[in-house]
Amino acid sequence: MFRTYDVRGIYGKDITGEKFCSLGKAMSGYANEIVVGMDYRRHNEELAAAFRAGFEGEVRYLGRAPTPAIAFHSEKLGAALTASHNPAEYNGLKPFRERRCFWPEELKELEGKTEPCGLKPPKPLEADSELHDGYVSALPEAGDALFDLCGGAACALKDVFPHRIFDEPDPAYQRHSAEPKDETLSVLKEKSHEKLGFAFDGDGDRVAVCDRGKVIDGGTVIAFIAERFMKKNDTLAVTLDVSDEVVQYLTDAGFGVEVSAVGDVFVLQKALREGAAFAGERSGHYSMMKHMPYSDGIYFGLLLSQAKAGEIADYASRFKAVTEIDAVYAKVDFAKLEEKLRTKEPEWISTIDGIKVRFPDYCLLIRASNTEPKVRVNSEAKTHELALRGMREAKELINACIVKQS
Secondary structure (H helix, E strand, O other), X not given: OEOOOOEEEEEOOOEOHHXXXXXXXXXXXXXXXXXXXXXXXXXXXXXXXXXXXXXXOEEEEEEEOOHHHHHHOOOOOEEEEOOOOOOOOEEEEEEEEOOEEOOHHHHHHHHHHOOOOOOOOOOOOOOOHHHHHHHHHOOOOOOOOEEEOOOOHHHHHHHHOOOEEOOOOOOOOOOOOOOOOHHHOHHHHHHOOOOOEEEEOOOOOOEEEEEOOXXXXXXXXXXXXXXXXXXXXXXXXXXXXXXXXXXXXXXXXXXXXXXXXXXXXXXXXHHHHHOOOEEEOOOOOEEEOOOOOOOOHHHHHHHHOOOOOOHHHHHHOOOOOEEEEEEEOOOEOHXXXXXXXXXXXXXXXXXXXXXXXXXXXXXXXEEEOOOOOOEEEEEEEOOHHHHHHHHHHHHHHHHOOEOOOO
């Protein structure tokens, strides 16, 4: 049940009460106090009870809450029972310390600490309203915008959002996907012709922005946040998949821009190492360090809702780059690919996560999938024609570097 970033799996197969009891016991080794909360997924009450039975210190219970609310109170330790945007048969847990997620190496350490745990019924707990109110008081005031709660954990805070849709808990996500992306937000996109729209993922740590009928690119949202809410000379940490045009724009605007591997954990690690004021991932994870290190879709949805309808869409129109996205289904020798790309004398190259390389006419991002034998390819350019040309040339190079299967 231990993955790269969290604990997650299918209930009854990967996830059981006995395993969560062991997990609770293992987390006792990090602090003597923990804040526990959960989303609306089925089986969470049973799993929370099992986790509490294993934890040997004091448990402060937040009850139903979005993941950022639990992270906000995790100065010592926190546990959010959630499987985020995964299908309904999944359950999981995100562990926190110092108001951030566990790093991948810390998760491996935690996995090594788990051992059998005798399940015994814990004492019943009432949700701590002080924890709930403390998080809500730290949030910006909502503007005149529409919020899509997707039937997820954000429903626990529905009164924070004056205008909202899909605001009743939907544990199986039968009415609405828990993944906020273009093809799942048809209702919000349509309504965003009248009001600025924001959609959360299942546990509320990501947010998508809709304006004038379109989902705004997450990299563009990062640029808007920087210019609207940050100070010049602030350092920003962004993931490698953020548009090269956006990164160049922010650099020219006077911000320090640090680039990390793709993934909210990696961009947050980069931000903390570099003393950045903000961390952002193109998929909608955004962190404001003065609020807390962990990404908070609720906070940023409310902060951005202070903009006027059409304002973010107008801002996005200044970015003209075109991006073509495709994939090659094969295993690729990236060392050989890097060598071939360098012979073409690029203006800039990064190998922190696959290969990102800038040429005069286009910028390429070539990354291996973490879950299947597939290489993802992004080609960004000023015109559609140049982006297609970059894609063709990238594929030619990739195909010359495919590892033959024996």
